Amino acid sequence: MFAPGHITGFFTIYKHSDKLKTGSTGAGITVDNGVSLELKEGRGNVFYNNERVDICAVEKVVEHYKKFGYNENYDIIFSSNFPLGSGLGMSGACALVLAKKLNEMLNLNDNYVEIAHISEVECGTGLGDVIAQYVKGFVIRKAPGFPIDVEKIVVGDDYYVIIEIFGKKETKEIITNEKWIKKINEFGNKCLNELLKNPTLENFVRLSYEFAVNTELIDDRILDVCNDLKFTVGASQSMLGNTLFCISKKETLEDAISILKSPIVCKVYY
Template sequence: MERDREAVAFCPGHISGWFKPVFIAAEGLPGSVGGGIVIDRGVGSTAVPSDEIKVTCLYTGSDGSVLKTVEGSSPVEHALKTAGITGEIVTRSDLPPESGFGLSGAAIVSSLAAASRVTGTRLSKEQIFRIAYETEVSLRTGLGDVPAIAGGGYVCRRSPGLKGEIIRRYDMEQPIFVLNFGPLPTAGVLGEENAVKRIEDAYSGSCPGSPEEFFRTAGEFSERSGFVTPEVCDVLSACASGKIPAFMTMLGNGVAAYGSRAFAVFRDFGTPEEMHMSKTGFTGDGGDKK
């Protein structure tokens, strides 16, 4: 079987605006329903052949310079073991982990895609999504991110899981700005009974028909969720005063706002990250060196 010397793959991230954990009885797995935006920034992975699994995570600035190196990633290692493949993986992301960008899911998907090509295993996109989904829900690092990033757009997931009903709309054309105030690990929040109860109470099942409606629905969920931190509250208030659509990123200690006017408001509170809606989600495309 032909193997590549090095393979790379990229997977977009996903920002949840609202969600509710739902068990998928038919699959015996947890999942969630909710709404989010598939974004054009995420995780790139490079894989080279190795008999062992080794993962190094590079967190970079927007200019690509490495700010932090972390050895190991439990979600990526778990997924490679499940797939029965080995490889030396380097992940690269210019967004922070544990901040509501769905990067655990993106790191698993891009790493499985790259590693499967260097080992010659050639997993299909569907196999990659299935392993990524099962890894995420078993480690509680995500519930709905993998179904969302399997396509593009801003999404309304009406039923849970990879086979769930997902409505995708693509008319979110303006830039999205995100301000982040630090980590909020997903597994910790999902393990708190009170937090899950608050999420269930805050959830409304409506699917938005426009970007403005999306940000309004997400903003209402932020208010009702009880997750809003003092920093997030200040930014949301400033956005409301300026009539800028905004919501708290789930699950991260941050705010996402719509349109270029958000930049000036955010700049008073920190360094905003600019991103756009991804039209495609994960495509499986990537360069290989033979």
């Protein structure tokens, strides 16, 4: 079972007493690299790329499904080309794919997407990844949380998404800080309004770059590489992480890859 990675270009933060209505607006793209899940008989351990880990959102999902008879006689095994904590929605992907698996395994009609979203919100690891990963594609989130209110844009197959991971960044430190929230919401709302007027991938990556620069969330190393990639459709930083993403057509793909040290080439995933 698989859930795609998610690149957030820009976002706004909304808090509500109802966790289902807590979330974010903004825009992002899902990619064909993400998380695969396997359950094996075991002792309830969680593994990510063969390393034993604690993923808060996964623990919350497990807690929920224990109420319906799930026992911990399984090891939960995730595998991915992406590391955790790099702004590619891996925590949300793990929560989503596990909730879907347990929902099916226990023959429930649970809204597993809501369970995964609540788990992320409670852990402070994400606000909109789960919704985008469920909808898939180039997704503009017009309202936070549930009910889901998105615009899904279909893009041509000639676009490539190149990813370069520079390191980790803790999402919780940003999305719980009032100073950051004010700045993020100011520029995030401007970008959302601009994208809705012209919902193209070119406009998305341009606005993503403006958001990253104006909020001062962009890493200096990523900023330098973005300038080197101006011959492509565009480049920016995935929110929230020290990860560069670049949108390229086929004719500029090889040149773009040659600039980067460890590029991961993806396509938009529907």
